[in-house]
Amino acid sequence: MINREQFENLAKLARIKFTEDEYKKFSSQIEGVLDYMNILNEVDTSVVLPTDQVNGLSNILDQDGFVQGQASGSDLLNCSTLPVDSNQIRVLKVIK
Amino acid sequence: MENLSKLSIRAVHEGLLKKDFTSSEVLESCLKEVKSQNKDLNAFVLIDEEGAKMAANSLDAKIMNNESSLSVLSGVPMSLKDIFCVKGMRTTCASKMLENFIPPYDATVVEKLRDNDSIIVGKTNMDEFACGASTEHSIFGPARNPYDTQRVAGGSSGGSAVSVASNMSFYSLGTDTGGSIRQPASLCGVYGLKPTYGRISRSGVVSMASSWDHVGAFARSAEDIGFVLSAIAGKDRRDSTTSDKDVPDYSKFLDDSVKGLKIGIPKEYFDEGVEEETRAVVMESAKKLEKQGAEIIDVSLPYTKYAIAVYYISMPAELSSNLERFDGIRYGIKPSEKAEDIVDYYYKARSEGFGSEIKRRILIGTYVLSSGYFDAYYKKAQKVRTLILEDFNNVFTKVDALLAPVSPFPAFKVGDLLDNPLAMYMADALTIPANAAGVPALSCPVGKSKTGLPIGAQIIAPQFGEGLCLTVANALSA
Numbered sequence: 001m002i003n004r005e006q007f008e009n010l011a012k013l014a015r016i017k018f019t020e021d022e023y024k025k026f027s028s029q030i031e032g033v034l035d036y037m038n039i040l041n042e043v044d045t046s047v048v049l050p051t052d053q054v055n056g057l058s059n060i061l062d063q064d065g066f067v068q069g070q071a072s073g074s075d076l077l078n079c080s081t082l083p084v085d086s087n088q089i090r091v092l093k094v095i096k
Numbered sequence: 097m098e099n100l101s102k103l104s105i106r107a108v109h110e111g112l113l114k115k116d117f118t119s120s121e122v123l124e125s126c127l128k129e130v131k132s133q134n135k136d137l138n139a140f141v142l143i144d145e146e147g148a149k150m151a152a153n154s155l156d157a158k159i160m161n162n163e164s165s166l167s168v169l170s171g172v173p174m175s176l177k178d179i180f181c182v183k184g185m186r187t188t189c190a191s192k193m194l195e196n197f198i199p200p201y202d203a204t205v206v207e208k209l210r211d212n213d214s215i216i217v218g219k220t221n222m223d224e225f226a227c228g229a230s231t232e233h234s235i236f237g238p239a240r241n242p243y244d245t246q247r248v249a250g251g252s253s254g255g256s257a258v259s260v261a262s263n264m265s266f267y268s269l270g271t272d273t274g275g276s277i278r279q280p281a282s283l284c285g286v287y288g289l290k291p292t293y294g295r296i297s298r299s300g301v302v303s304m305a306s307s308w309d310h311v312g313a314f315a316r317s318a319e320d321i322g323f324v325l326s327a328i329a330g331k332d333r334r335d336s337t338t339s340d341k342d343v344p345d346y347s348k349f350l351d352d353s354v355k356g357l358k359i360g361i362p363k364e365y366f367d368e369g370v371e372e373e374t375r376a377v378v379m380e381s382a383k384k385l386e387k388q389g390a391e392i393i394d395v396s397l398p399y400t401k402y403a404i405a406v407y408y409i410s411m412p413a414e415l416s417s418n419l420e421r422f423d424g425i426r427y428g429i430k431p432s433e434k435a436e437d438i439v440d441y442y443y444k445a446r447s448e449g450f451g452s453e454i455k456r457r458i459l460i461g462t463y464v465l466s467s468g469y470f471d472a473y474y475k476k477a478q479k480v481r482t483l484i485l486e487d488f489n490n491v492f493t494k495v496d497a498l499l500a501p502v503s504p505f506p507a508f509k510v511g512d513l514l515d516n517p518l519a520m521y522m523a524d525a526l527t528i529p530a531n532a533a534g535v536p537a538l539s540c541p542v543g544k545s546k547t548g549l550p551i552g553a554q555i556i557a558p559q560f561g562e563g564l565c566l567t568v569a570n571a572l573s574a
Contacts, residue, residue: 002463013466014416014458015423015439017447022455029517030459036518037405040476043483050478051485052307053337054534055294055559060336075200081430091425092438 002027002034101125101173101263105320108266109168112159119152119159119171123215126173129264130217136245139258141178141236142186143218148173151215168323168347170213175265177253178219179226181300182206185216189302190234191224193428193449203300204335205269205311205328212327217265221255224451225419226271226304228252229279229523230513233453238510241284243549247507250280250523253314257284260314267315267324273304274407275502275527277312278539282502282552285541287569288314289321290527292559293534294339296325297332305414306337308407308531318569321538322346325562341560349563354571355389357564360495364400365526370504377543377551378501381572385499388571393495397487402480403528408521409464409477416461422449456517481532488533488558497564498556501526502539506549530556538565540572 002010007027011018018026073087083090100108100122111117127145134140155171158164176182179189181199183206188194202210209216223233231239231254239254241247242262249258253270257280260268270277272290281288289312296311303309313324326347331340361382366375386392422428424445431444450458464473491498504525513520530537537556544550553572557564 007459010459010462010466014455014462015442015446016450016455016458017443018455022452026456026459029456030463032518033408033460033521034463034473037409037473037477039405040402040409040480043399043402043480045476045479045483048479048482050475051482052478054307054485054532055292055337055339057294057337057339062333062336070201072200076426079197079200080426081196081428082425089425092435092441094438096437 002031099125101129104317105168105172105266105315105323108172109166109170112166112171115159118156119215120149120156122171123148123152123173126217126264129262133262133264137240137242137258137262138237139220139239139255139262139264140175140218141188141190141221141255144185144216148215148217151213155213164213167212167327169209169327171215172266173215173217174209175217175220175256175259175268176206177222177256177268177270179222179271179302180206180269182216185219187219188235189225190222190236191449191451191454192235193422195235195429197427199300201300204297204332206300208328220253220259220268223252224454225302226252226273226276227415227453227457229275229520231255231280232510232514233451235451240510241507243285244507246509247549248283248510250283250503250507252276254280256314257281257286257288260286260316267313267320269311269313269328271301271304272310272312272531273308274411274531275524277314278502278527278537278552278554279523281314281539283507283550285550286314286316287318287321287541288312288539289325289562289565290530290537291325291329291562292536294337295329295536295560295562297335297338299332299334303418305411306418307414308411310531318540318566318573319347319350322350322566344563346563346566349566350570352567353389354385354568357390357497357568358393358495359385359390359568360393360395360491360498362395362397362400362491362498362500364397365500369522369525370501373545374501374503374505374551378499378553381542381553382499385568385571388574395491395495395498397491397529399480399483399487400529403484403532404521404525406477406480406484406532407524407528408460409473410481412457412461413465413474414461416458416465419454419458422446424449484529485533488535492558496557497561497568500554500556502552502554506545506551527554535559536562536565538569540569542572
């Protein structure tokens, strides 16, 4: 069900590299899990709406106004392991 | 002096009020348990002895000078699953990805605990990013079951369950996305509540699957659960999924009688996948309620058998989206190998930072969300979720609450299911439906297997029926 090309595409979308051993192990395990999911085809859902939210709340709005954040900008920058420069995180080149 | 770590929260509160003992002495008794047992049980992954002692000393000084009005949780040592952000306290989610993460702020529930002068002993072991049913997928190694250290504690909040079961803390906060509070509570013989979706704020709690994630509590009695729930529940403007419904004093529900209550026994929770011994112990509990005047009624929730498939589509989809933020830039590790460019950096950070179960689930989530498969998997699952929700709506027109097993089997051996993901996923079969519908469910210890392992039963109530769960749980403990 999951061939190598599909697996490699998933790995690319997920931005994760897999070794050959991992590929063999995960592709067969995932195939087993996805096979199991086919149990849902027993259920007729032609007139059923999907559920995204279970407690009925919708359109939660907050009052306008200034609210002090829980952490400062520099606190948040400090969460990164990368160097901070001019209040920004310095990363590797994005455009070659 | 008696071993204070075994007291109820009420007894600690009364003792502090009467100045029979101090908060520091209560803490000392818990730390003694931590020091003697944690090496074998691996419940705590971080012990903040110094911070806890300072908090207890400062409270004791206030009590001594009669400066403090004590809440029932004041001075009571507790623990937090290592998924809750505590300002300045390392929070790892048991992942290499966050091995050095120090949160810059407190989760809302942690703020509430501080308002109550709670004493935070430390952070507890868990499956990486809350993904697992055994607390084996942890960079700190597996947590062990206090009843048999060859067996798992359950998961993903296994360390929390163990810390409460072994008197290292009086209560613990965990998260339950598909059973991660109730299943370890059941396997370790303690109480574990997953409340209604939106009852407790999740702000400052690392997200796993947002439409399934719930914050809840472990404790050693229904009354203790009630005290904790009253302190941490309620609307939070930082979590827009929280409800503005009033938070009652949950301890008041304890003395209500079960007489006249209709308790449903859902047949799908007692099918052949559930061990005979577990079924028998839970049915004994039903008889106990019947003797106290409850009416026991056989009911059916026909879509229960589809819950695992719905969950293992919807949850990885949400998980893979939530974990996108761990790119090694804003959060996450700096890869050990030098990266060539930014994309290579993402690859290296994520490949090195995530463990195998997380990678497996990200792949599944990415697959079910990808073009061409979205309708067949994700949308289909969300539709069947509606049917599971309707099952609960229908059954609660006939009965007040449900009584069912929590886990199909007692604690299994460490390593037994580790490389068999589908078998491990089945451990959640009876807990997932309550997450799918957002209804509260409370796991209570009701018996033991012949080999001496705890067996739990869960009481499931309609949304915002936590009080009813506590009433029934208290009746079961009588």
